Amino acid sequence: MNKFFKMDNGVPALVILFAILLSACNSGGKSVKSEGATFRATRDNAALYDDLKKAEKIFYTLPSPLESAMLIKSAGALFDNTILNPVDNAKNYSTNRSMALNLGIFTCDLSFVSLYDQTQMIIDYMNAAKKMADGLGILDAISEEDISKLEENIHNQEVIMEIISQTYLNSNSYLEDNGQPAIAAMVLTGGWIEGLYLSTKLVSPKDIATNKLAGRIVDQKLSIDNLMSMLTGNKGNPAIDDILVQMERVKAVFDKITITTTDIKPEYSEAERLTLLRSQAKSNLTVEVFRELSSVVTEIRNSFVK
Amino acid sequence: MKIFRFIPILAVLLILSSSDANAQCKAFARQTCIPALEAFTHDGNYHATTLVAGEEAELYKTFYSGMEYRLAVCGDDNLPPVEFRVLDANRNVIYSNKESDYARIWDFKLESSQQLKIMVRVTTAGPQTTTPPSGCVAIMFGFKLKQ
Numbered sequence: 001m002n003k004f005f006k007m008d009n010g011v012p013a014l015v016i017l018f019a020i021l022l023s024a025c026n027s028g029g030k031s032v033k034s035e036g037a038t039f040r041a042t043r044d045n046a047a048l049y050d051d052l053k054k055a056e057k058i059f060y061t062l063p064s065p066l067e068s069a070m071l072i073k074s075a076g077a078l079f080d081n082t083i084l085n086p087v088d089n090a091k092n093y094s095t096n097r098s099m100a101l102n103l104g105i106f107t108c109d110l111s112f113v114s115l116y117d118q119t120q121m122i123i124d125y126m127n128a129a130k131k132m133a134d135g136l137g138i139l140d141a142i143s144e145e146d147i148s149k150l151e152e153n154i155h156n157q158e159v160i161m162e163i164i165s166q167t168y169l170n171s172n173s174y175l176e177d178n179g180q181p182a183i184a185a186m187v188l189t190g191g192w193i194e195g196l197y198l199s200t201k202l203v204s205p206k207d208i209a210t211n212k213l214a215g216r217i218v219d220q221k222l223s224i225d226n227l228m229s230m231l232t233g234n235k236g237n238p239a240i241d242d243i244l245v246q247m248e249r250v251k252a253v254f255d256k257i258t259i260t261t262t263d264i265k266p267e268y269s270e271a272e273r274l275t276l277l278r279s280q281a282k283s284n285l286t287v288e289v290f291r292e293l294s295s296v297v298t299e300i301r302n303s304f305v306k
Numbered sequence: 307m308k309i310f311r312f313i314p315i316l317a318v319l320l321i322l323s324s325s326d327a328n329a330q331c332k333a334f335a336r337q338t339c340i341p342a343l344e345a346f347t348h349d350g351n352y353h354a355t356t357l358v359a360g361e362e363a364e365l366y367k368t369f370y371s372g373m374e375y376r377l378a379v380c381g382d383d384n385l386p387p388v389e390f391r392v393l394d395a396n397r398n399v400i401y402s403n404k405e406s407d408y409a410r411i412w413d414f415k416l417e418s419s420q421q422l423k424i425m426v427r428v429t430t431a432g433p434q435t436t437t438p439p440s441g442c443v444a445i446m447f448g449f450k451l452k453q
């Protein structure tokens with residue numbers, strides 16, 4: 001029996017077995033892993049939470065920087081470069097927290113400038129994002145070939161979107177596969193808060209009843225709980241704990257907005273060859289709440305880019 | 307107790323195989339699932355994991371009105387068909403690929419923005435073996451550019 005505990009075999013064996021167990025947990029196949037948020041919209045979703053126990057793997061997802069930028073553009077917003085995080089700020093970020101948050105922020109800005117055909121800014125923001133990814137040790141997230149391809153296709157929006165999508169996927173997957181979900185969560189948070197920040201800056205409070213972008217801002221209420229759960233899943237990391245406190249403030253403002261929706265009625269459209277999910281939604285965003293949201297988001301975003 | 311001498315080697319092999327499985331999943335998502343998005347722009351998010359026959363995964367995402375989406379759920383060739391269902395906030399099933407011969411893509415758009423839940427399950431169809439098949443399953447989203 002004593003042979004089990006000899007330093008030359010038993011103890012290393014136990015350490016290794018522990019490492020195997022850790023590795024197995026990290027591989028994500030067997031245990032419920034909370035990486036993001038919860039399913040909560042405007043109705044009572046308690047029943048949905050029961051389902052969480054059954055799944056082997058749960059993904060919580062936020063709109064990507066590319067999707068956020070597309071929502072802004074499709075709402076008819078005009079381009080404004082003064083609201084972006086200047087690329088010169090890239091040299092100021094040296095901690096994992098600041099680089100991760102600003103990888104998300106720069107990727108959102110990159111997506112924004114690419115949709116408005118700001119050719120030189122596309123290159124500049126791609127380089128700023130690359131600096132962040134390199135700093136975080138994300139190997140080949142954005143390669144020199146990606147930059148060259150971007151330069152060669154600078155007037156081809158489709159190719160540019162593809163490159164942005166691929167580089168963002170590289171960063172995400174690298175962080176997830178290399179056991180850095182907290183860093184991945186910070187990247188997603190940075191991208192989401194930048195999309196919300198740009199949106200609030202591009203809407204005048206007096207226009208919230210008519211501006212389509214105001215509706216997109218309200219829609220982000222649907223994602224805030226996802227974000228909170230994603231961050232909560234990484235609680236214990238000091239940077240995440242700090243960001244959680246900040247996001248609680250955003251959530252508190254979103255909690256003042258009510259969205260009511262009718263049941264979804266799926267309807268297949270032969271002409272469009274897709275399913276149309278019919279439903280109506282109403283919300284009660286007021287000027288006061290909009291101003292408060294804008295103020296809180298601006299304060300937090302500015303603390304991220306400082 | 308000779309067996310313990312092999313444990314470090316076994317451990318290294320297992321850790322390497324775990325990281326190799328992750329890399330394979332990433333490659334699978336890139337090479338197999340993203341092309342399934344075709345004319346839709348991939349949003350850049352990454353959702354892929356290894357599942358065994360009978361296991362489930364879930365995904366929660368907000369979809370926006372006015373955008374056209376394609377959902378692609380892809381499973382490794384060695385897996386039985388992968389079933390996916392889309393549920394609304396009241397747990398009503400609004401789409402199931404089981405009724406479309408386990409189609410791996412679904413195109414849709416929404417009149418109002420909604421949080422939807424995607425439930426993915428590797429079915430247990432096929433010959434029963436002592437070791438259930440396992441492989442990578444990827445869930446990818448694309449959207450259509452609105453000019």
